Amino acid sequence: MATHTQLTAQWHDWIVENLARGCAVQALVEDMCRSGFDATFAHAAVEALARGEQPPAATPLKAQATAYVADAPRLPAGNVIPTHDRDVRVLLRVAAPTIAVLDQMLSDEECDELIRRSADKLQRSTTVDPVNGGYEVIAARSSEGTFFPVNADDFIARLDRRIAELMNCPVENGEGLQVLHYGEGGEYQPHFDYFSPGDPGSEAQMVVGGQRVSTLLIYLNDVAQGGATVFPTLGLRVLPKKGMAVYFEYSNRAGQVDPLTLHGGEPVEKGEKWIITKWMRQRSYGLAAPAEP
Ligand SMILES: O=C(O)CCC(=O)C(=O)O
Ligand SMILES: [Fe+2]
Structure with a gap:
């Protein structure tokens, strides 16, 4: 399971440097997920740094999972x-x-x-x-x-x-x-x-x-x-x-x-x-x- 929800100083600098080089948010998030970061956290952290804001503090995984609010499922119900x-x-x-x-x-x-x-x-x-x-x-x-x-x-x-x-x-x-x-x-x-x-x-x-x-x-x-x-x-x-x-x-x-x-x-x-x-x-x-x- 990918569960890192803390940004070390090295990861912070890595994101800032790559954003400055023109790397896309999505590419950085995918790299972070491959290194074991929680996907919701990685998104929030990279997007905050791209806006010049502080990355979010670690939050419980449960709270992050509710950030995306799904519409009713498209897939029909039933066996x-x-x-x-x-x-x-x-x-x-x-x-x-x-x-x-x-x-x-x-x-x-x-x-x-x-x-x-x-x-x-x-x-x-x-x-x-x-x-x-x-x-x-x-x-x-x-x-x-x-x-x-x-x-x-x-x-x-x-x-x-x-x-x-x-x-x-x-x-x-x-x-x-x-x-x-x-x-x-x-x-x-x-x-x-x-x-x-x-x-x-x-x-x-x-x-x-x-x-x-x-x-x-x-x-x-x-x-x-x-x-x-x-x-x-x-x-x-x-x-x-x-x-x-x-x-x-x-x-x-x-x-x-x-x-x-x-x-x-x-x-x-x-x-x-x-x-x-x-x-x-x-x-x-x-x-x-x-x-x-
Ligand atoms: O090969 C797989 O199982 C995944 C393929 C996939 O994710 C895709 O085609 O978008
Ligand atoms: Fe796919």
Whole structure:
């Protein structure tokens, strides 16, 4: 669990120096979380120093967890979530943040078909540069990917519709389905899927469609060893299983975001890992290419 809620003099200076160099708030927060800081505390500390104020004193984790006020969950209630062509069974629910593990989101055949269609289109994954909103290749994300525009063809349209029904958002609010492949050693270090409200690059990403509100991540294969999806602040680790999915929500109508949804893909120790990711926006995203977290 990431639980540091005190800033040493060294960390204080590190933040001030990096802010002065023009580093983005989000990038510093993610680095601090990787070093074991509590995500809510790291956000508050970096933002205070960016404003030239004193960082907050340590506060109990419970009080910090209430700083983000979630809207009512978008994800439907119940043991089973029906969609037009498939009933999806809920295996686990976390209340705050809203997280769910879902069984049989895709059939085995659908998983195989997505891998088959993606295998020869893979490119090294990029991440949004928090300063200018452009895409960059970073070491923290050693995977390859490709994507399918919304409603690209009948097969993709059927999946887009099922996923949108499950996520309780209009199909057009979704970014195109993102396919990711990790080989042995491949990982995606802990990050947030939302665009950090303080980062200059976020504005460019949010012009069309607004903020991201939720993520659905579907495993397309069984991973021999490693490759779990981890929420380090929550101490939650979801182990990949073919056709199963993880869902989570992280922004509200007031524009707040929930740093408790820090998450990552742990290194694949044996075998390989294939997933697809769907990100939903606040408003229509049209049929444009997807942004990246
Ligand atoms: O590989 C994983 O389990 C996490 C992937 C992820 O966080 C993302 O694609 O945004
Ligand atoms: Fe992510």
